[in-house]
Amino acid sequence: MPDDIPKIRQRGKKNQPKDTAWKQQKLPALRPHYNIASAIPVTLVTGVATLAMGIALYFGHMGSLEQEVIYTNCTLQNGTQVTRIMRSETGNQTFQCLYSVILEDDFTGDVKFYYGLNKFYQNNRLYFNSRNDQQLRGKVTEIDGCDPLQYVDYKNGTKIPIAPCGYVANSMFNDTFQLFYMNDTTGRGVRVPWTTRGVLGATEMKRKFRNPVRAANQTLCDVFQGTIQPPSWRYPICQLGANSTDADVGVGFENIDFMVWMKVAALPNFRKVYRILNRQVDMFSNGLPKGTYQLVIDYNYPVYMYDGDKSFIIASENWVGPRNLFLPVIYLVVGTFLLLVTILFILIWLKQRLSRVHPT
Template sequence: MEQAPAQQEVRIAAGSSNAAGGTPASAPAPAQQEGAKSRKPANTRFKQQQLPAWQPMLTARSVLPFLVAIGLAFIPIGIALYLSASNVVEVITEYTDCMAPNKEPCSNETYIQPNCVCEMHVYLDRHMGGPVFMYYAMENFFQNHRKYVKSRDDNQLMGEWNDPNSGKLPSTDCAPFDKIGSEGNYQAYLPCGAIANSLFNDSIQLFYSANNTKIPVHLEKTDIAWNSDRRVKFQNPNVTDKTLKEIMESRKLISPKNWQVPLWNLDNQTNSNNGLQNEDLIVWMRTAAFPSFRKLYRRINHTDEQFKDGLKPGNYTFLINYNYPVKGFEGKKFVVLSSVSWIGGRNIFLGVAYMTVGSICIVLALVFFLIHIKFGKKCRDYDNCRCLYHNVNNIWLPESGCLYDYEASRMSMMSDIAREFTVYDDTKTKGPTEVSVGKQNNYTGASKYKQLQNQIEETGHENNSANGVVHGESEIETLQLNLLHEAGKEGDEQFQKSGGDGQQTADDKLDVAVLRETASQNEIRARKRMTLPLVTNGQPVLVD
C-alpha cells in the first residue's frame, strides 16, 4: 500500500513527456487561435448519438404471425376489390380510322376537311347501370414531357388578362405559343402554351337504336372537372360591364392558333361554361402521367325516362366530328362508355395486387415455418431456455439432451435465500437493520437449512432412482446443499451477532452483496456439471 504513490508518480512522469517531439512536460500546450471555431459536436443527446432507439428482434415467433395476418387480411380485400372492378361494365371503341360517308378515313382528311363526320356502331350486351360516363382515350400522346407540362401561365389562367403592350407579357414558359407580332403591336395568346394549343376538340354524340329509330342520349358537359380547378385555378376576369369577347379584343388577346372555336364561344349552350372556366379546357389542362390515358368527356343524363337506370342492352351509335389529328405522332383515339363502382372505374390491378401480396405472405410464412421446424435451433441448443418435460410412468423427465435453465435456477434459488435472509437497510437515517430470520419466522437459518436439506435429499434420491442413476451423495445435491449451507451459516452468524432479537445496528449490518456473490460463484461452478433438473415432490421446477 505504501508503494502505490511512488508508482503513480512514475507513471505520471513517464506520461508527461512527448515521445514524438520530445516536448518536456512543463511546456504548455499551443494555444488555439482566437476566433477559431471548434469542430467538436455539441454536448447534446442528439449530436452525441445518445437518443433512445428501438430495433425489432425478428424471430420466428414474431415474423410468422405477422406474415399470416397480412396474408389473411390482404387476400379478402383483394377479392372484394377484384369482384367490384369486374362488375363494372365498360365498352371501348377505337375511332382513329373512322370512315367518312365517302368511305375515306377521316384521319387522312383532317387538314383538308376539318369537319369530317363519321359513325361508330357498338352493341351493349348487358345493362350498364348508372351513373354512366363517357371518356375519350388516347395512346402515344406524351403529355408528361417536361417542356409540355411547363408550357402554361398560371397567373393568366387565374384571371390576369394583361395587354401584352403594357409591359406584362405572358410567361416565357409558354414560348413559342405566347404571343405574335412585333414590339408595340403584340397579340398574346389566351390561354398561352403548348397544353392549351393542343386542346382536344373532337365532338361526340350518342344515339340509341330501337326499331330503326335513333334516340339521342342526352349528355351533360358540366361537373366533369375537379371542384378545386373550377373555383381556384381557372378564372375569368371579374368584369361585369363587358363580355369575354370585348375584354379579349380590348386587351389584344387572341385564342390559340390551332383552335377552331374562339375562347368565348367554347360552349354555345351554357354561357357560364365559356372562357377559362370551360370544363373541357380544364380537364385537358390537367396533364396525364402516362402516354396512354383517358379523360372524362361527358356524363349521361339519367333524368330521361328511358335511361334513368342506366343504358339498356342494345345497339348504340357514336356520331363523331373528327377534328383532332393523331396520325402525325402515330397515336390512337378511343371513345369509352363505363359505369362505376364504389372504388371507381374498371381497374382490376388493385385487387390483383392485394391478392398477390397476400398470397406471397402466406407462402413465405409456410416456407419459413418449415425451415424453422427443420433447421431452427431447439431448446436444447441454448443454456438459458426452458426445458420441455414429459410424463413417463408418472415421472417427469426432461427432453432428451435438454440442458437445465441454469440462470433461472440460480435466480430462483437466490430469490428463495433472499426472502429468508434479506437485510432491509436504511443508511440515510442510520436506523436499525431488520433481519427477517429468527424472531419473525420462528426458526433460525440453521433450521431453514435443515428443512431444505431434507427436502432435497428426498426428492433428489427419488429422481435419481427413477432414472436408473445412482449418485449417492451426488454432485448436484452436494453443490446445492453447499449453496444453501453457506447462506444458512451466514444467516445464523448474523442472527447470533444481533443477539437473537432480530435487530442489529447499522455498524453491524449484514453485507448481503458478499453473501450473494459467494453463492453466485458457487452456483456458476456447480451449473456446469448439472444434468438433472431441480425437482420438488416428483415435479420439475419450471422457471420462465
C-alpha cells in the same frame, strides 16, 4: 509561470447533467429479437389481408362494365374508312364518323363517357410547364412561362399575346361526340342525355379557371380584345362553348372541355371524362339499357404525327371506379407471395424444432 500563458478554466461539475435515467439516457427500451417464430404472424396476417383486398378489388372491377370504341381510322357516313386523317388534308373541315355500339348488358347506375389518347406525353416537363395559371384566372395579358407560344410577333413590331398561351392549351382535344339509343319503341334514335355536372369539382373550377371581369355592357369577346387564339385553334377563346346546347358546358376559360384538358395526365396512355349520363331523364333513370347505339363523332383532332390512337369509352362504375385490373393484380401477387413466404417460414421453424427435439 509566464503571464502570457492563458489559464485553463476549471468548470468542475457545474454543467454536468444530473445522474438520472432520463438525462443519462438509461431509460428502459424495447429491443425486439426477430426470429422465424415472430416473423410468421406478421407475414401471415399481412398476406391474408392483402390477398383479401385483391380479391375484393378484382370482383369490384369485374363488376364495372366498359365498352370502348377505337376511332383512329374514321368511318364516314357512306361507310368509307379514312385512315389517320392529317390536319393538312382536312384544313378547317370536320369529318363526321359513325359507329354502331352494341351493349350486351344493362349499364346500371352512374355512367361516364371518356375520350382516350394513346402515346400522348402530357407528362413531358417542357409541355406541362408551358402555361400561365394567372392568365387562366382572368389576367389575359399574363403570358410568362408560355414561351414559345406567348405572343404573335408581326413584322411591324406588334406583339399580340396569345390567350390561352402555351403548349397545353394549343394542343387542346376538340373532337365532339353524340350517342343515340336505337332500340326505342318509336323506331327513331333517341339522343342519350349528357351532363357536365360532376365532371370536375366545383372548388377546383372556381379557383383555377375564371374569365376576365367584364362590365355590364361588355361581351366576353370584348374583354379578350387585344389577344389572339393559339396557332392550332380555329376560333378565339371567347367563342369556345358558345354554340353548345348544354348551358352547363361554360364558355371561355370556364369551358368544361378546356378545364379537363388543362389537367395534364401523368401517363402517355390516358382517358379523360367527357360527359356523365343525365339520369334525370325517365328513359335513362336507371342507366343505359342494353341494346344498339349509334355513336356520332365530329373528327377534328389529328394523331397521325405521333402515331397515336383515339378512343371513346362508355363506363358503368361502382365503388372501385372504372375497370382497371392493375391494382387488383398487384394485391393478389403480393398477397400470394407473402403466403408462400409464410409457408417457407413455417417449414424452417418446424425443422428447427425437430432438430432440437432429436439432436444428431
